[in-house]
Amino acid sequence: MQNNPLILLSEISAILILNLSCSRETLPPAPLEPVPTARQIAWHKMEMNAFIHFTTNTFTNKEWGFGDESPEVFNPTDFNSDQWLSVLKDAGFKGVILTCKHHDGFCLWPSEYTEHSVKNSPWKEGKGNVVEEVYNSCNKYGLKFGVYLSPWDRNRADYGQPSYIEYYRNQLTELFSKYSPIFEMWFDGANGGDGYYGGANETRAIDGKNYYDWPKTLEIVRNMEPEVIFFSDGGPDIRWCGNEKGYVGETNWNTISTDTIYAGKPGVNDLLNSGSEDGNRWIPAEVDVSIRPGWFYHESEDSLVKTPEDLFEIYLTSVGRGSNLLLNIPPDRSGKLNQKDVDVLLEWRKILDQTFKNNLAAGAEAKTTERRGRSARFSASNLTDGDPESYWATNDGIKTASIDVILAKPESVNYIIIQEYIPLGQRVSKFKVEAEVQNEWKEIASGTTIGYKRILKTPNIETQKIRI
Ligand code: FUL
Numbered sequence: 001m002q003n004n005p006l007i008l009l010s011e012i013s014a015i016l017i018l019n020l021s022c023s024r025e026t027l028p029p030a031p032l033e034p035v036p037t038a039r040q041i042a043w044h045k046m047e048m049n050a051f052i053h054f055t056t057n058t059f060t061n062k063e064w065g066f067g068d069e070s071p072e073v074f075n076p077t078d079f080n081s082d083q084w085l086s087v088l089k090d091a092g093f094k095g096v097i098l099t100c101k102h103h104d105g106f107c108l109w110p111s112e113y114t115e116h117s118v119k120n121s122p123w124k125e126g127k128g129n130v131v132e133e134v135y136n137s138c139n140k141y142g143l144k145f146g147v148y149l150s151p152w153d154r155n156r157a158d159y160g161q162p163s164y165i166e167y168y169r170n171q172l173t174e175l176f177s178k179y180s181p182i183f184e185m186w187f188d189g190a191n192g193g194d195g196y197y198g199g200a201n202e203t204r205a206i207d208g209k210n211y212y213d214w215p216k217t218l219e220i221v222r223n224m225e226p227e228v229i230f231f232s233d234g235g236p237d238i239r240w241c242g243n244e245k246g247y248v249g250e251t252n253w254n255t256i257s258t259d260t261i262y263a264g265k266p267g268v269n270d271l272l273n274s275g276s277e278d279g280n281r282w283i284p285a286e287v288d289v290s291i292r293p294g295w296f297y298h299e300s301e302d303s304l305v306k307t308p309e310d311l312f313e314i315y316l317t318s319v320g321r322g323s324n325l326l327l328n329i330p331p332d333r334s335g336k337l338n339q340k341d342v343d344v345l346l347e348w349r350k351i352l353d354q355t356f357k358n359n360l361a362a363g364a365e366a367k368t369t370e371r372r373g374r375s376a377r378f379s380a381s382n383l384t385d386g387d388p389e390s391y392w393a394t395n396d397g398i399k400t401a402s403i404d405v406i407l408a409k410p411e412s413v414n415y416i417i418i419q420e421y422i423p424l425g426q427r428v429s430k431f432k433v434e435a436e437v438q439n440e441w442k443e444i445a446s447g448t449t450i451g452y453k454r455i456l457k458t459p460n461i462e463t464q465k466i467r468i
């Protein structure tokens with residue numbers, strides 16, 4: 001069990017499932033639909049992925065390129081994706097999503113469908129391919145590779161017409177047929193507006209609901225990569241968390257109903273932030289946020305890189321609320337991650353390791369108000385055995401229950417980590433944590449949802465008994 005992430009991550013670790021459903025007592029609780037798919041569960045387990053924004057903007061000092069940038073501006077002096085991946089691995093990321101094409105339309109691989117790409121840049125005399133190098137580095141360092149391909153394209157003359165959809169699908173086919181596996185496909189919600197559009201220099205609006213014919217596009221990609229996770233504001237596999245500031249709601253349901261989250265609906269961002277308890281689809285939230293104010297590298301922001309402490313807070317409000325963190329780290333003009341960002345990432349890693357290295361609950365005695373049937377399969381000891389596949393459950397119909405974790409000796413406790421057994425759905429809507437201090441039970445934390453993982457900071461107390 002030494003390699004089990006539960007042990008590494010928690011001071012008090014517990015997998016909690018309160019069974020609210022009906023089935024024979026010695027059988028597991030019936031799933032509370034909707035439940036995650038196998039690929040969604042694999043995604044939950046990744047917890048932290050890196051976002052990489054890199055394109056002509058890095059060299060023109062923009063956030064949104066207009067689409068008229070010359071490919072000649074793209075010229076990193078010391079490109080090295082192994083440096084990115086070695087740092088990202090050390091920082092603890094499990095996957096990387098690369099902006100293969102941002103809104104400006106410039107392609108980081110030599111696409112055969114456009115001249116607006118690395119093939120017309122001076123970098124490696126037009127023979128370079130950023131996508132391939134990053135993909136190879138991901139394989140070398142054992143991180144999963146993901147793709148961002150902006151649907152909005154401010155360079156294309158035919159953006160807004162049916163032929164552009166064919167172009168976009170051709171590009172997805174180029175990427176997905178050459179690079180596999182691709183774990184996540186990121187569809188950006190920013191679409192339409194002013195742009196170069198092949199020289200038209202105008203503003204174009206598209207009918208967001210129908211123009212892209214997403215079902216068909218998703219089917220094409222899914223046929224090439226069956227296990228890919230699709231991100232867009234509203235899913236279908238994972239949803240946006242409703243902001244780019246680094247937090248999902250303290251109440252964070254992995255469930256939501258897709259017909260309630262159309263663009264432009266008042267309050268839609270709040271809904272994305274919290275999900276809904278009665279949602280009819282499992283579409284967990286992803287927290288995308290940049291280590292700098294912008295998504296692309298700007299020298300003027302070198303003094304504005306988030307601190308390791310900022311990132312630790314973001315970790316608590318994303319991973320610590322049952323979401324995944326997608327942290328953007330933009331390479332600079334050399335084509336490497338900037339040293340300032342690297343220093344922050346590695347310092348942040350140290351804080352995470354120090355904070356969560358000592359799991360006081362590992363192997364600790366656990367008692368519960370009841371257990372499902374008489375089966376050892378659902379016993380309290382499953383809460384502290386460090387095995388995410390084992391869990392404790394109550395009998396059917398029970399809506400409130402409690403767990404005591406008894407430590408071998410009094411310890412000072414700083415954080416509580418709880419996990420729900422999500423393959424059977426998400427159930428817990430309210431809980432509190434108490435500690436026995438000098439023979440009295442004191443509330444030290446409380447929350448609403450748990451989901452895949454919940455991390456709660458507690459006052460630094462010394463105790464031998466914790467009750468959830
Ligand atoms: C937004 C884009 O407009 C930003 O430039 C960035 O790519 C961010 C991740 O998504 O919608």
